[in-house]
């Protein structure tokens with residue numbers, strides 16, 4: 061199964077390539093990220109900032125957009141890097157993006173080694189919470 065054996069070197073190369081395309085004239089902090097999808101493809105993204113600072117896009121936003129644009133699927137492994145090419149921890153918001161599109165078993169390269177998302181975003185809010193609330197309130201579609 062894709063994800064059992066992850067080519068972390070290939071993911072790192074894709075993340076660094078993406079990082080080099082970053083548009084970050086305000087922070088001067090380039091970020092690149094690459095993800096392995098459960099069908100074997102690799103998707104990637106870079107941060108894209110804006111003169112209206114608050115609407116800047118994190119690298120993970122671009123990667124998740126490419127994931128859906130190119131056929132969807134689930135992220136099974138993710139490598140995020142900063143300008144030095146070293147592993148970078150995704151911001152809190154982007155951990156939520158990874159949770160939605162990879163779930164608890166998706167593995168992330170971190171400065172402390174490879175960790176599953178269940179450890180990177182403990183007690184995460186997700187679809188299950190919405191589904192459980194709908195059941196409690198009797199708002200299911202079935």
Ligand code: THU
Nearest residue numbers: 087089091107118119150151154
């Ligand atoms: N950034 C990302 O692209 N992903 C992260 O997970 C952390 C932060 C970007 C946003 C901004 O363009 C720059 O890094 C500095 O915060």
